[in-house]
Amino acid sequence: MSITSFILGIISLVGLPFLKGGAILAALLAIIFGIKGRRSEEKRSYANIGLTLGVITIAIIIIGLVVGLIAFQNVIRILE
DSSP: OHHHHHHHHHHHTHHHHHHHHHHHHHHHHHHHHHHHHHHHSHHHHHHHHHHHHHHHHHHHHHHHHHHHHHHHHHHHHOOO
């Protein structure tokens, strides 16, 4: 579980510009596997890194959506 979380976290962050929906899925799976992987004593650091990368990816997506919506509203105001 820990290494799976680590790999999915890397895929979600690196693949964000290319995968779009796949990056969201990979980030969510990295978070889920990271939480489950933290229970084991060995390889806990992989689980923590995967969990962190998944959260960072979700945060980047949310920030991008908010900035995009604000920019879209400003364009609509300009065009009115």
